[in-house]
Amino acid sequence: MIFRRISQLISFRSFSIGRPDVATTSSKFANERWSVLVVHPKVRWGSGSASVLKQADRQLEEAVALVNNLPNMIAVDSLIMPVDYNTKRKSIWAAGNLEKLVTRREAARATALMINVDVLSPSQQEKLFRIFEVPIFDRYNIVLSTFKEFAQTDEAQLQIALAEIPYIKHRIHALSSKRLHSRPEILHIEQQYAEVEGDLNEILRKKEQDLRRDLKESTRKSSESIKSKNSSDAVVAVVGYTNSGKTSLVKRLTGASSLTPKNQLFATLDTTRHVAKLPSGRSAVFTDTIGFLSDLPMHLITAFEATLAHVKSADVIIHLRDVSNPDWKAQEEDVVATLKSIGVAENVLTERMITVDNKIDKEGAENIADATTKSIRISCKTGDGMQDLIDRINQKVTIATKCKTIRLRLDVRSPVIEWLYHNEFVVVEPVADGNNLIFDVVMSESEIGRFRKKMSSRSEKRESPDQVKVALRRLPKYMTEKEVLEQISPLPEEVIDTYFLPANLAFDHAAYATLILLFSEYCDSMMDFERRFDGYIFVDSRGNDSTAVVEASVNQNFAKCDRPRIKEDSRVGAILTDTYYLEFCKKLEKEKSIPIMTLEQQIRKLNQPEDIRTQIDHLETPLVKYFLEKETGRRREGEARKQRRDFRKAEKQKNVLDVLMKPTVAASTASTSGGPPRKENKEMTDREREKLEKIEAKKKERNALRKQRFLEDRKKKQQEEREGRGDAAENPKPPREHKKKERPGRAPRPSPAKTLSEQQGEDWIKKLTDPKAAIKKKHDSPPK
Ligand SMILES: Nc1nc2c(ncn2[C@@H]2O[C@H](COP(=O)(O)OP(=O)(O)OP(=O)(O)O)[C@@H](O)[C@H]2O)c(=O)[nH]1
Ligand SMILES: [Mg+2]
Missing domain, CATH: 3.30.70 (Alpha-Beta Plaits)
Structure with missing residues (x-):
């Protein structure tokens, strides 16, 4: 029955897309009820295709539930059959295990087999079919049949049809083989596919194209209908493993009576939206959507991308976990992996997701504590933890919508x-x-x-559409409101209000005042007013005159509230009681009382000695203060310099005398020049002391002699000089010839500061500029 229904459904879609020639997966077994033997291949070594966190018996249970979900199928028996490494080999089991399975099937009188793997390859399907001679189903077949059974909206049906295409494409090659050409139902494919004349790939490609186009259109319409309700509402998407309680939660949060939670896998296939009010007063749209399942082919998930599209852009995602299920951890992994595969960004998962643990009222859920996530524990059945969840949603929505x-x-x-x-x-x-x-x-x-x-x-x-605003512009800049009103009075009766805009003096020559008159209606007196004052010369109190212009105001909007109702700014005049301002005023008054010195007075004062300067009462500005300090510092520095110089001079004089009078080093150490005797001297023996004293005496004697000789020599020299000068006066010597003689062409002597190379450089430059100039060479002998 189910397959007949599927066939009808797909035929309808095929017709609707204008391709009646292309049906879809086989409806050959649709008329019958099936007693199914469910076999779970437990991978003994290696991770296999199943989640490592999942227990084999739980997986088998899930497969049985999936089979029983379909109205024309019943799981009559189920078993776990071990597999060595993986389930991808052509023959999943060896002969011995296959024999056991055959026996088991016969004993259970099963009319079909369900192998609990994501999808069987065509060769695996064929091989198993030839052994068991009954239809062989995998998870893909069962889930797809479930979708077809429960889908109600156009969108879901289109997605299901789209999910089948890759499945058929993978079997085109197998269909072309002689063995399967006549029996495509073994692969769960319609007979028509085997009989297609022409390029089947091309036909499928076109069908896919049409389906995608229709799906796009259908998604656009449904999203538009949601937007039109209230686009500003936040979207809260409820996601989770199938049967985790998503529908129950949305029902509890929104009170939607249309929702009916069912203890059934994939009870919800179409996304439904329900509005609820949050404590902040904001409305939020809660979406109940299809549940996720582990071990499904990727294309089956991506086909439902349109249904799940809203999850990507949701303001908040609620990830519901059924913690009463022992495999909740593995299920969580599957959900996160699926969300990532449909394009939900990593940061969305961390920032916008709320993890919620459901079914805490059930046995086995009490002790579940997940330390890694700050999950909220609830029970949709009893209502426990609901308030916490609502508060968290409220908070997240406020953040996400930037409220x-x-x-x-x-x-x-x-x-x-x-x-x-x-x-x-x-x-x-x-x-x-x-x-x-x-x-x-x-x-x-x-x-x-x-x-x-x-x-x-x-x-x-509030404005009356009849009111007209007239501007009297280009009034003299110092004109006041009172002055202008006096000059234009009496005002026409129709003038209901006036307001005056004083001139902005910053505009200098272009500064003009303006008076706005509000006329209750367009009237003759308005025209009279224009005739009277357009071109009228107004004069302000300072004698400035200006030719006024009367025109309709450019801005015909009116004040946002009645002028008399405008409250005075509470800050006006507040400065008069401000303590800082009052202190400043006091200081200013004090400073004003001190006479301000002229520049001349200040310079004169600078030249005064410091003590007198302080006596002069004056206003010391920071600049004057700076100059005074600088001047004082400079003077002090000069004095210190002078002191140092004097001290050095005195030291020098003292040193010259000391040198002249200086005894030898040994003697000086022995004499100690009046200082305390050295420690070693104390320990000297008497003989040594005598010896030293003798040496000392001798040295003194020698020095005295030397001094005497020096003085005698000097005397003699002075005498000679005096005599020489007397002779010179009598017979003056002719001046020395050679000293005055000038030697042209000779290079000047190098200055003591110049090195030989520098001198050579200069010589070369000279030679280059003056070829006659003699050049001093390195080894030249000095000139005689
Ligand atoms: N004991 C108990 N049962 C719950 C709770 N929440 C949901 N259920 C049951 O779990 C079953 C599945 O609930 P649904 O709300 O349909 O789950 P779902 O996630 O929408 O399932 P699908 O739409 O099929 O993916 C129903 O029988 C609910 O009554 C709970 O907190 N406690
Ligand atoms: Mg549901």
């Missing part, structure tokens, strides 16, 4: 209040404050924008 809590102080008569209530922004009742009401509302950026627009539109609505 802010804003405080609004509104006049009790404000029409905006009604708008706030109407749009359900008011969650907590307002607090009264005089004539105002204070509201705390949570709004997203776009809602704040909407609110502002609303406020401004409300104020604009």
Whole structure:
């Protein structure tokens, strides 16, 4: 029956896409009920295709549940059959195990076999079929049949049809073989495929194209219908392993009566959306969607990408785990892997996901504690932990939608209040404050924008469409409102309001004052006013004159609230009581009382000695202070320098005398020059001391002699000089010839600072510039 239904369904789709020639997977067995022997191949060594965390008996249980999910199938027997390394070999089991299976099937009177692997290869299907002579199903066949059985929307049906195409494509080669050409049902493929004339690949490609186009259109329509409801609502996607309680949770959170949780795998295939209010007052759309399953071919998941598309862009993802299931950890891995495979970004998984442990009321779920995640423990059945979950969702939604809590102080008569209530922004009742009401509302950026627009539109609505604003421009810059009103009075009766814009003096020559007149309507007196004052010369109190211009105001909008209602800024005049300002005023007064010195006075003062300078009462500005300090410092430095110089001079004189009077080193050490005797001297023997004293005496004697000789020599020299000078006066010598003689062409002597190479360089330069110039060579003998 199921296959007939599938066939009908696909034929319908095929027809709808204009390809009646292409049916899909086989409907040959659709008329019968099947008693199924479920076999789980347990991989003994190696990870195999199944999750390592899963227990074989749990996997077998899941396979049995999948089979029993279908109305025309019943699992009559089930067993675990070990496999050595993996399930990918042509013959999954060796002859011995196969024999056991045959016996088991016969004993159970099973009419079909379900091998619990993701998908069997065509050769495996063929081999097993030839051994057992009954249809062989895998997880893919069973899940696809389940989808077909329970799918209701167009979108889901299209996705199922799309998921079949890769399955058929992988079997085209096998179909072309002689053995299977006549029996395609062995591979669960329609007879028509084997009989297709032409390129089957091409036909499938076209069919896939059409399906994708239809699916795109269907997804667009459904997402548009959701958006049109309220695009600003946050989206909370509930995901999880199949049968984990997603539908139950959405029902509990939103109270949606249309939802019926079922103890059945893949009970939900189509995404449904349900709105609920969060504590912040914001609405959120909770989506209940298809559950995930381990060990499914990737293309089966990707075919459901359209259904799961909203998960990628959801503001918050709730990952529901059925912790009463011993395999909850492996199931969690499968869910995360599937989410990643459909393109949910890693950061979305960490930042926007809330992990929720469900079914805590059930036996076996009490002791589950997952230290790695901060999961919230709930029971959809009893309602435990629901408040915690709601609070967490509320918090996450606020962060994800960038909402802010804003405080609004509104006049009790404000029409905006009604708008706030109407749009359900008011969650907590307002607090009264005089004539105002204070509201705390949570709004997203776009809602704040909407609110502002609303406020401004409300104020604009107050204007009467008949009112006209007239501007009297180019009034003299020092003109006051009083002056201008005096000059133009009496005002026409139709003028209901005026406001004056003083000139902005920063514009200097282009500074003009303006008077705006609000006429209640377009009237004759307005025209009269224009005739009177357009081109009229106004004069202000300072004698400035200007020719005025009367024109309709460019901006015909009016103030956002009535001018008399504009509250005075509470900060006006606050400076007069400000302590800092008052202190500053006092200081300023004090400074004003000190006479300010002229520059001349200040320079004169600088030249005064410091003690006198301090006596002069004056205002010492920072600059004057700086100069004074600099001057004092300079003077002090000069004095210190002078002292050092004097000291050095005195030291030098003393040293010259010391040198002249200096005894030998040994003697000086012995004499100690009046200082305390050396420690060694104390220990000298008397003989040694005598000896030293003798040496000392001798040296003194010698020095005295030397001094005497020096003095005598000097005397003699002075005498000779005096005599020589007397002779010279009598017979002056002719000046020495050679000293005065100039030697042209000779290179100048190198200055003591110049090295030989420097001198040579100079010589060469000279030679180059003056060829006659003699060049001093390195080995030249000095000139005689
Ligand atoms: N004891 C218990 N049962 C629960 C709880 N939550 C859900 N269930 C049951 O679990 C079964 C599956 O619930 P659903 O809400 O349909 O699960 P689902 O995740 O939507 O399943 P699919 O749509 O098939 O993927 C139903 O029989 C529920 O009554 C719970 O907290 N405690
Ligand atoms: Mg469900």
